[in-house]
Amino acid sequence: MTKQKTILSGIQPSGKLHIGNYFGAMRQHIRMQQEGDAFYFLANYHSLTSVNNGRLLEEYTMDVVLDYLALGLDPDKCTFFAQSDVPQTTELAWILGCLTPVSLMEKGVSYKDKVANGLSPNIGLFTYPILQAADILIYHSNLVPVGEDQKQNIEIARDLAGKLNRAYEKDLLIIPEEYIVKSVAIVPGIDGRKMSKSYDNTINIFDEGKTLKKRVMAIQTDSTPLEDSKDPETCNVFSLIKLFAEVDIADEIAEKYKAGGYGYGHAKKELMGLIEGFFAEARDKRKELEKNPDYVRDVLSDGGIKARKRAESVMEPIREATGLFRSFSY
Numbered sequence: 001m002t003k004q005k006t007i008l009s010g011i012q013p014s015g016k017l018h019i020g021n022y023f024g025a026m027r028q029h030i031r032m033q034q035e036g037d038a039f040y041f042l043a044n045y046h047s048l049t050s051v052n053n054g055r056l057l058e059e060y061t062m063d064v065v066l067d068y069l070a071l072g073l074d075p076d077k078c079t080f081f082a083q084s085d086v087p088q089t090t091e092l093a094w095i096l097g098c099l100t101p102v103s104l105m106e107k108g109v110s111y112k113d114k115v116a117n118g119l120s121p122n123i124g125l126f127t128y129p130i131l132q133a134a135d136i137l138i139y140h141s142n143l144v145p146v147g148e149d150q151k152q153n154i155e156i157a158r159d160l161a162g163k164l165n166r167a168y169e170k171d172l173l174i175i176p177e178e179y180i181v182k183s184v185a186i187v188p189g190i191d192g193r194k195m196s197k198s199y200d201n202t203i204n205i206f207d208e209g210k211t212l213k214k215r216v217m218a219i220q221t222d223s224t225p226l227e228d229s230k231d232p233e234t235c236n237v238f239s240l241i242k243l244f245a246e247v248d249i250a251d252e253i254a255e256k257y258k259a260g261g262y263g264y265g266h267a268k269k270e271l272m273g274l275i276e277g278f279f280a281e282a283r284d285k286r287k288e289l290e291k292n293p294d295y296v297r298d299v300l301s302d303g304g305i306k307a308r309k310r311a312e313s314v315m316e317p318i319r320e321a322t323g324l325f326r327s328f329s330y
Contacts, residue, residue: 005036008141008176010043010083013060014051017067018202019275020187020195023243028145030072038078039139039307040068042300045083045090045131049124065296067205070286075299083135085304088311093127093134095322099163100130109152117198133157138311140174168321173314187243188236190219203240206283208276216272221264230264232257237267244274 009029011021029040042061051057061082073080083089105111105126115121124131129152136144136157144154154176161173186194189201196202203215219237224230232238232254242250253270256262289296319325 005143006139006141007032007036007038007143007145008041008136008139009039009145010041010046010135011064012043012047013057013064014047015060015197016202016204017064018195018197018204019240019243020189020202022071022205023187024147026068026071029068032145033074033078036143039141039310040073040078040080041086041135041307042082043135046124046128049122049128050119062293062296065300066286066289069289069296069299070282071205072282075303079303079306079310080299081303081307082300085300086138086307086311088308088315089134089138090131091315092138092311092318093131095318096133096137096160096164097127097130099167100127100160104156104159105129107152110149114198119198129153129156130160133160136176137161137173138314139307140310140314141176142174144176164318170317170321172318172321188239190215190236192220192236203275205279206286208283212272212275216268216275217265219268219271224264226263227260229260230257230262235264235267237264237271241267241271241274244271244278 009025011017011025011029017026029038032038033040042064044057044061047057047060051060065080068080069075108126108129111121111126111128114125119125132153133156136154137160144157146154158175161175165172165175189195189199190203191199191201193199193201203212207215219240221235221237235257238250238254238257241253245253253267257267
């Protein structure tokens with residue numbers, strides 16, 4: 001088993017990535033690519049629980065690749081690949097599923113939340129934590145950075161790794177560390193709830209021009225008159241401003257709120273400028289990458305080869321222990 005720190009994280013290509021994705025996960029992924037042997041994957045199998053349009057899923061997948069590369073993910077510093085390029089993942093998921101009590105899945109908080117928010121209660125969604133466990137365990141990942149909302153699924157992965165090891169009385173899988181990212185920003189959507197594609201309340205990372213203006217201007221605010229003092233800490237617009245502005249700029253804007261004569265329309269215009277400036281360099285890079293789709297596909301292909309090689313080295317002893325065999329090799 002590998003002794004090097006292996007970092008594993010994934011993101012679903014189930015729609016356009018938004019600024020909540022960036023501050024909640026993407027910037028951590030980009031930072032951590034230099035802190036160990038990082039594996040970052042596009043969870044397109046997971047996306048099938050909600051996306052049933054092949055053309056759309058392929059489009060979303062390529063969009064996510066472009067977004068990550070434009071924002072600074074370096075394929076020379078990490079392994080960046082599509083989940084579907086590693087068939088060993090679903091192979092391990094089946095083996096883990098055969099050791100998983102139904103009652104463990106029935107306790108899934110994430111499943112209940114997603115169904116409550118309108119997603120179809122399909123078996124893929126119900127057994128999502130098993131596939132997620134396989135995603136983590138197939139690379140002998142020992143560090144999985146996630147937000148607090150994913151804590152239960154990491155505990156399930158640890159539990160299933162232990163079950164497999166005990167069932168076959170061998171250390172077949174590394175039990176990953178619980179690594180909850182405490183600094184993950186909770187990004188409000190335009191309706192004040194947590195920004196999420198499920199709520200259609202997002203501002204996409206690379207929105208610009210009229211599209212960006214329409215979304216920002218739709219941010220919900222209260223009805224305090226223009227001339228009155230306002231509390232910036234209760235304002236959704238200011239919550240977003242703080243994500244993009246330097247501290248001194250945010251402080252200046254906060255004073256304008258308190259002084260009066262500064263309306264929410266003024267704040268929204270400042271927010272639009274901050275968003276456009278923050279992502280300007282990445283936006284230009286993304287447009288250049290769009291002109292070279294062969295390079296983008298090569299990045300995924302190379303990453304898939306590396307990921308399959310690691311995954312196969314993990315699966316070989318598991319097949320031997322479980323009595324499964326293959327008459328061919330990858």
